[in-house]
Amino acid sequence: MGFIAISSMLFLGGIYVTIALAWWILQIVANWRIFTKAGEAGWKSLIPVYSDYISYKIAWQTSYFWLVFILGIVASCVQTYAGDSTMLLTIVSLIRIIAGIISIMYSVKLARAFGRGTLFAVGLIFLQPIFMLILGLGDDRYYGADK
Template identity: 40%
Template sequence: MLVVFAFAAVFLVAMWKIFTKAGQPGWASLVPIYNIIVLLKIVGKPTWWLVLFFIPLVNAIVGFIVYAGLAKAFGKGIGFALGLIFLSPIFFLLLAFGDAEYVGGDAYTPSAGPQPMRRAA
């Protein structure tokens, strides 16, 4: 039981730090349901997606999508998203205390490489 509380405390500390990195209040990570609303805001998903978290099986799929969006919002790729999904305690700590910076929700698209130079008129 003590181990479960330790994991929960580490997760809450990591979420607090992730929320503050994204420009949201850290205390929001402690409030049930509201923390999901703020997380949806961070990843750029509509608030009505909260309803999807209450539908069995759909909630797992939506959770994966939100975790992938969280990785993307901090400029990370699909490998990091898979880490968030399958090794959450480690990757949430990496996201919270690593050098990842918030770049935005769904509006972020990684660069497709060098862009052609335009001629000056």
């Protein structure tokens, strides 16, 4: 490879890293704002598992966070030991489907907590980073968790 090819790859890699960093910072700002709109301290959005717990508290109930958390651990453990067992792999699939349904319900609850409707919830389901930016950086008001 020539010098020009290597420098071009480094340049393109630098552009990618810059865009990814900017996107990451925007996501942090959006989550911080969502938390503060809901009356939580913004720094809580920076701590990985704790931020998910607070997100469920903001949108719904923390018991569903614990359910998804435990289901994820169980699915991971069962999959590790499943080998070629069709029954165990089916159980893992069912656990993941249940967790996916709860995640969809969370998106609906989050949209409602900020006074948004079903179409916004669909946006949260399929394009979550973009709709979280809209929620965090927009002028949406927090109305409370939908129990």
